[in-house]
Amino acid sequence: MSNVIIEVNQLTKKFKSTLAVRQADFKIYKGEIFGLIGQNGAGKSTLLKMIGGLVYPSTGKIHLFNSEMNANHPYYERMGLLIENAGLYPQYSAYDNLKFVAMSYGLKDHLKHINELLELVGLSRTNKTKVKNYSMGMKQRLGIAIALMGSPDVLILDEPINGLDPQGISDIRNLILDLNSKGITIIISSHILEELSKVATKYAIIHKGEIIEIHSKEELLLKCEDRIEVEVSDVKMATPILEEHLNIGNYKVMNDHTVCIYDSHIENYRIVNALVENGISVHSIMKHKQSLEQYFLERTESVVTAHG
Amino acid sequence: MWLQPMVNLFKMDFRRFISNKMMYVLLMVFSAFQIFGIFMINQYEEPTEHGGLLTSAMNESQFIQSMLAQTPSWVMIYIAVFTVYFYMSEYNSGFYKNYITLSRARINSVLSKILIQGVFTLFIFVVFILSDLIGRTIFFEQATIGDIGYFVKLLIGQIVLHWSFSIMILCITIIMRNIIASIVISIALVLNVFGMVLGVLESLITDLNLTSYLLVNTITNRTIDFNNLGDFIHVFSVAIIVMLVFSLIALNYKIREDLR
Numbered sequence: 001m002s003n004v005i006i007e008v009n010q011l012t013k014k015f016k017s018t019l020a021v022r023q024a025d026f027k028i029y030k031g032e033i034f035g036l037i038g039q040n041g042a043g044k045s046t047l048l049k050m051i052g053g054l055v056y057p058s059t060g061k062i063h064l065f066n067s068e069m070n071a072n073h074p075y076y077e078r079m080g081l082l083i084e085n086a087g088l089y090p091q092y093s094a095y096d097n098l099k100f101v102a103m104s105y106g107l108k109d110h111l112k113h114i115n116e117l118l119e120l121v122g123l124s125r126t127n128k129t130k131v132k133n134y135s136m137g138m139k140q141r142l143g144i145a146i147a148l149m150g151s152p153d154v155l156i157l158d159e160p161i162n163g164l165d166p167q168g169i170s171d172i173r174n175l176i177l178d179l180n181s182k183g184i185t186i187i188i189s190s191h192i193l194e195e196l197s198k199v200a201t202k203y204a205i206i207h208k209g210e211i212i213e214i215h216s217k218e219e220l221l222l223k224c225e226d227r228i229e230v231e232v233s234d235v236k237m238a239t240p241i242l243e244e245h246l247n248i249g250n251y252k253v254m255n256d257h258t259v260c261i262y263d264s265h266i267e268n269y270r271i272v273n274a275l276v277e278n279g280i281s282v283h284s285i286m287k288h289k290q291s292l293e294q295y296f297l298e299r300t301e302s303v304v305t306a307h308g
Numbered sequence: 309m310w311l312q313p314m315v316n317l318f319k320m321d322f323r324r325f326i327s328n329k330m331m332y333v334l335l336m337v338f339s340a341f342q343i344f345g346i347f348m349i350n351q352y353e354e355p356t357e358h359g360g361l362l363t364s365a366m367n368e369s370q371f372i373q374s375m376l377a378q379t380p381s382w383v384m385i386y387i388a389v390f391t392v393y394f395y396m397s398e399y400n401s402g403f404y405k406n407y408i409t410l411s412r413a414r415i416n417s418v419l420s421k422i423l424i425q426g427v428f429t430l431f432i433f434v435v436f437i438l439s440d441l442i443g444r445t446i447f448f449e450q451a452t453i454g455d456i457g458y459f460v461k462l463l464i465g466q467i468v469l470h471w472s473f474s475i476m477i478l479c480i481t482i483i484m485r486n487i488i489a490s491i492v493i494s495i496a497l498v499l500n501v502f503g504m505v506l507g508v509l510e511s512l513i514t515d516l517n518l519t520s521y522l523l524v525n526t527i528t529n530r531t532i533d534f535n536n537l538g539d540f541i542h543v544f545s546v547a548i549i550v551m552l553v554f555s556l557i558a559l560n561y562k563i564r565e566d567l568r
């Protein structure tokens with residue numbers, strides 16, 4: 001399809017003894033916000049570095065804009081990168097750092113473009129401060145401004161909210177949504193799924209170098225669907241009643257007193273009535289939503305055990 | 309034009325070059341030591357028994373050649389320090405990540421650094437000569453240049469040799485990616501450790517003086533006569549071969565390098 005912007009096939013990166021990324025396969029479509037989620041050391045940065053042309057794959061292929069990539073391909077120019085820490089000269093100001101980048105791009109109208117970018121990330125008032133005196137969050141914002149230099153079509157942001165305060169996180173989130181609405185395709189990594197869920201339209205979970213799941217936003221929300229937690233006097237007596245009277249098959253006994261029902265369509269009162277009518281006392285009943293974070297932890301844990 | 313991206317990177321590097329305090333500090337310290345060195349020569353100079361030429365009586369060409377032939381040669385040390393500093397400050401800050409997506413950025417960034425090395429070599433020679441002239445005027449009470457034609461040939465030859473030396477250091481720094489290691493290797497090169505070892509080995513095997521074609525041996529060779537065509541060709545062929553070889557190694561390494 002023509003609106004595939006990035007496609008990776010069997011992408012693998014091996015550093016001496018570590019397999020940082022293993023046979024990654026996915027496509028990113030125009031206009032997506034592709035969220036890459038994984039724990040520390042999962043291989044997020046390495047994967048993004050390969051896509052951004054900083055690191056060469058050991059095996060596998062990358063296609064950008066439907067063209068196979070090799071070193072120094074001009075299509076890389078249509079990308080803006082913020083990978084790991086922003087690359088900044090500490091002894092120069094934010095303005096100077098942006099100016100260097102603008103010069104490397106050969107931009108004619110420096111001043112206007114730089115001031116717009118500083119405005120966009122909220123650094124206008126501190127543009128003369130040396131970067132060594134910047135806070136972590138300010139450096140991160142400057143890194144985003146630099147990534148936007150030259151108006152890229154694709155933005156790669158590796159943990160962009162690292163070190164940002166809540167206001168900063170919300171600013172950057174709005175900025176990302178805003179850029180996306182202007183047609184920029186964005187790849188963003190994080191180790192917090194909750195945070196990604198506020199922006200991403202697609203999610204890839206990477207664990208120990210492997211992409212273990214890819215979901216659209218809708219699919220992910222379905223996966224995290226509601227469950228009903230019922231606390232009763234005796235679980236062993238309660239479960240047959242659930243099955244026979246209410247036709248519930250999808251449940252899980254958590255302990256002697258608690259059972260979880262993964263069928264949110266059943267009204268609470270029907271469960272209570274059925275149990276009470278059959279002589280079981282109900283201590284509590286609660287509708288729960290599984291948090292995204294829990295979901296993520298379960299995925300990565302189950303993989304840990306599966307791999308021994 | 310295909311050259312434009314390289315020119316853009318060079319402009320960027322040049323801006324950092326001239327707005328960089330370290331560069332001025334190096335040149336000022338170098339100049340101060342140069343003048344102080346002349347003061348010391350003036351204090352402790354004694355006529356040699358063989359009636360050799362007194363340093364205080366030399367013209368500028370002879371004086372430069374004798375300074376460059378010292379071990380260690382301070383000009384080479386300053387060039388090495390600057391080279392390592394200028395490359396590693398970009399590498400360690402990760403600033404290259406901001407332009408690496410540009411077309412042929414890896415190649416162009418090395419070419420641009422090579423040009424910056426040339427500019428710095430030019431700068432340090434200007435400071436070198438000005439300091440010598442000032443120091444000699446004050447302490448030797450003479451600052452004759454001698455034959456201008458010879459002086460210009462000597463300068464061109466030595467600048468090209470030192471530029472090629474700086475490209476060799478740049479190449480080593482790109483590969484080592486470590487300030488301390490690069491400086492240590494540079495100092496070993498300036499002290500001509502390798503040249504001396506090879507020279508001893510060579511003298512055991514053959515009478516050919518091939519080691520005289522080593523870069524540092526060529527730079528420190530007092531007997532080179534820039535008016536002599538053979539010597540002039542010797543100087544330029546050494547410089548150009550060193551430049552080409554180390555530029556190609558550096559480019560080749562940079563193109564394949566996995567960046568952090």
Ligand SMILES: Nc1ncnc2c1ncn2[C@@H]1O[C@H](COP(=O)(O)OP(=O)(O)OP(=O)(O)O)[C@@H](O)[C@H]1O
Pocket residue numbers: 015016018019020038039040041042043044045046047191
């Ligand atoms: N240049 C390198 N040399 C050797 N090993 C490396 C290199 N870069 C990364 N690795 C290894 O590859 C693995 C993945 O690292 P990577 O930085 O991609 O993880 P990450 O998901 O970005 O982690 P984090 O959340 O901490 O940023 C790690 O085990 C790391 O040690």
Ligand SMILES: [Mg+2]
Pocket residue numbers: 044045046084158
């Ligand atoms: Mg990372």
